[in-house]
Amino acid sequence: MKVFIPLILFCSVSVWAEPFYQAELMFPLQGKHVHSSSIVELPNGDLRSCWFYGSGERSANDVVVQGSRLEKGSSEWEKPYVLADTPDLPDCNPVLFIDGKDRLRLVWIAVIAAGWENSLLRTKFSEDYLNPGPPVWNWQDVIILKPGEEFPKIIKKRFDEFDWDRGWAEYAPEYEVMIEEAARDPRKRQTGWMPRIQPTTLPSGRILLPLYSDGFNVSLCAISDDGGDTWRASGPMVGMGPIQPTICRRKDGTLVAWMRDSGDMPPRVMESTSSDDGETWTAAVDTDIPNPGSSLTSLVLDSGEWVLVHNDTEEGRRSLSCKMSDDEGKTWKWERHLEKHPVNTFAYPNMIQTKDGLIHVSYSYKEEGKGASIKHVAINKDWVKQGD
Numbered sequence: 001m002k003v004f005i006p007l008i009l010f011c012s013v014s015v016w017a018e019p020f021y022q023a024e025l026m027f028p029l030q031g032k033h034v035h036s037s038s039i040v041e042l043p044n045g046d047l048r049s050c051w052f053y054g055s056g057e058r059s060a061n062d063v064v065v066q067g068s069r070l071e072k073g074s075s076e077w078e079k080p081y082v083l084a085d086t087p088d089l090p091d092c093n094p095v096l097f098i099d100g101k102d103r104l105r106l107v108w109i110a111v112i113a114a115g116w117e118n119s120l121l122r123t124k125f126s127e128d129y130l131n132p133g134p135p136v137w138n139w140q141d142v143i144i145l146k147p148g149e150e151f152p153k154i155i156k157k158r159f160d161e162f163d164w165d166r167g168w169a170e171y172a173p174e175y176e177v178m179i180e181e182a183a184r185d186p187r188k189r190q191t192g193w194m195p196r197i198q199p200t201t202l203p204s205g206r207i208l209l210p211l212y213s214d215g216f217n218v219s220l221c222a223i224s225d226d227g228g229d230t231w232r233a234s235g236p237m238v239g240m241g242p243i244q245p246t247i248c249r250r251k252d253g254t255l256v257a258w259m260r261d262s263g264d265m266p267p268r269v270m271e272s273t274s275s276d277d278g279e280t281w282t283a284a285v286d287t288d289i290p291n292p293g294s295s296l297t298s299l300v301l302d303s304g305e306w307v308l309v310h311n312d313t314e315e316g317r318r319s320l321s322c323k324m325s326d327d328e329g330k331t332w333k334w335e336r337h338l339e340k341h342p343v344n345t346f347a348y349p350n351m352i353q354t355k356d357g358l359i360h361v362s363y364s365y366k367e368e369g370k371g372a373s374i375k376h377v378a379i380n381k382d383w384v385k386q387g388d
Contacts, residue, residue: 019383026068026077029371037362037374040096041354044130045072049362050083050094051374059114063090081134086110095195100205100227104129107195117192117215145233146190152183158238158283179216196244196295208278212243217262219245221278239284242270246298248306250328258298261291267314290314297351309349309361320346324384334385338377343368
């Protein structure tokens with residue numbers, strides 16, 4: 001499946017004076033489960049992407065991380081190849097990015113005992129990644145974060161800030177009591193942290209890698225101040241189920257994290273902010289943006305405008321919207337749909353802007369009864385502003 005507008009790809013920004021759209025599947029529709037893609041621009045203008053592939057997710061031991069490369073100027077992605085495979089364990093939620101030392105870095109999880117809460121955060125990097133085929137990996141390790149004794153205190157403090165009817169039933173433990181108790185367990189708070197969206201690099205060079213936990217239903221950032229060599233945990237983003245954060249930085253330095261809603265009704269994109277470069281975060285609260293329990297992605301363009309790609313419904317993943325804002329996410333003046341279908345599903349977008357000014361989005365793409373793939377779309381902001 002291809003839609004191609006015959007303009008020369010990856011040229012200077014000035015070429016994109018007209019609305020631009022190009023789309024293709026990274027590989028043909030097939031019967032396996034493919035999900036949670038990531039995309040990155042390499043220094044030479046090539047693109048690389050990754051996703052997980054297999055018979056299922058956390059309980060399917062054949063799940064591996066696959067990848068492909070799109071050479072600059074081409075519209076044909078390479079045949080997929082394996083980027084990571086932990087023997088006899090599922091490998092999921094991969095993220096690709098260029099770290100602070102110009103290395104291609106892959107972060108993903110190996111799922112232990114078929115439980116997201118048991119996931120082990122893994123990483124590897126390559127200094128030889130510009131050639132066709134898979135990168136040559138130089139080093140591989142695990143990332144073990146150690147949220148300290150402040151972690152349960154912040155969780156309790158944030159829960160206390162909410163005005164809500166607590167508890168599930170007369171004989172059931174209250175939701176926040178269970179989370180607070182689990183947060184006091186060092187073993188639980190050091191495992192189960194999962195990536196989804198590529199990191200945000202601050203002007204200081206600090207890297208903020210958004211992570212989340214299905215065990216706690218909270219999020220945080222892994223922070224690196226040495227280009228990606230070592231990582232430590234930020235304070236948590238706490239609310240009624242805020243997970244899978246995507247981060248934008250305002251001109252005044254405030255960081256805004258938008259998150260998937262894994263909590264109670266109504267289903268909305270949730271928001272938390274940080275005024276200290278990601279060290280601490282406010283309680284996560286609902287916005288007015290609908291969210292059907294699905295990941296979203298955001299981006300600050302070189303022009304200063306903000307872009308948000310998400311499933312714009314309260315239920316289901318059959319509509320994928322691209323919104324733009326000229327007031328740092330306070331309002332979304334423009335909207336155009338990447339996808340809309342009564343049966344097919346589109347989910348878990350990931351987004352970057354390349355040096356030529358184009359916006360690239362990769363996402364899970366499934367045609368009912370035909371199979372699944374990862375779709376890549378290249379657009380410019382004029383295409384979004386055109387509207388549906």
